Amino acid sequence: MTHTEHTHAGEYAGHGGRPPFTDAMAPSAPFPSGLRDRLVELICAGHSAGTAALETGIPYEDVLRAAAQDLRLAAAIAGRDPDGRQEERIRQRATLLVCMAMGMNRVDAARAAGLSDHLVSTWSATDSVFRGAYREVGRMAAEYGVQMSTRVTAKRAELVIGHVRTGATTAEACAAAGVAQEAVRARLERDGEFARRMREAEESGRQLARGA
Known part of the structure; x- marks a missing residue:
């Protein structure tokens, strides 16, 4: 010393x-x-x-x-290598989750973190630790009253479907996409094509869960 x-x-x-x-x-x-x-x-x-x-x-x-x-x-x-490749991935995931916790949808949060939405989907499907954190952030955003849109735009519909496909519940998917669950329910009732794709996404999510 x-x-x-x-x-x-x-x-x-x-x-x-x-x-x-x-x-x-x-x-x-x-x-x-x-x-x-x-x-x-x-x-x-x-x-x-x-x-x-x-x-x-x-x-x-x-x-x-x-x-x-x-x-x-x-x-x-934290005692980690600040320039290591793994640490860069951790930083990107942390940035993504922080942005989502503040109410950003997944696509925009991914862009803010320097990630592609496809890569986030892959992490959600293959990394159980990340998937758990990702879902909890969605729940937290909903719990603490992040304002949700009542309009299910084409972009938000794709986000919801994508989240469900990776195993998220409809509530979790809505929170992550920044859209009110009631709005998605209404869209499901009036849009047969959206309802069909949601059913397919739910089945993909169940298959993913069985294979985990």
Whole structure:
């Protein structure tokens, strides 16, 4: 341990080597990306996030707030390789789920995360852990009152069908597509073709569940 690290460890004794949170500290202005890169470099070199914050002169609270927006920094703080291929996939999935939790439909959320909707469908079909998180986000969006559209446009209809095909319930599919379940029910009653495709999607979802 260097003299600097030893000093910092002593300063933060009783806080696990990390600076304590202080509500009285006002958040600083966002710091430059160059400083974020330096933080990542220090953390990857073996420094704790608290020590890296002191080395760069950034309040620890601001480092953590930045990590919420900079998932590369978050990966480093978590002890992962911030530039690894697997971490990039994790960041993309996290961005997708956050956008969906805020009420975006899956297609737009996928684009925001730099993903294709086809790839998201593949993950939903083949990755049980992602599928579980994906469904829970849909439930959360519905539970917390994300405003749902009452218009089942062609785009939203395709989204609902796609979600059901990967094993989602109709309620989960509606939440993920950003459309009210009542609107989908009404469309099913008056649109025979949509109803037929939904039945086929439900059967595909059941087959997928049996094969999981």
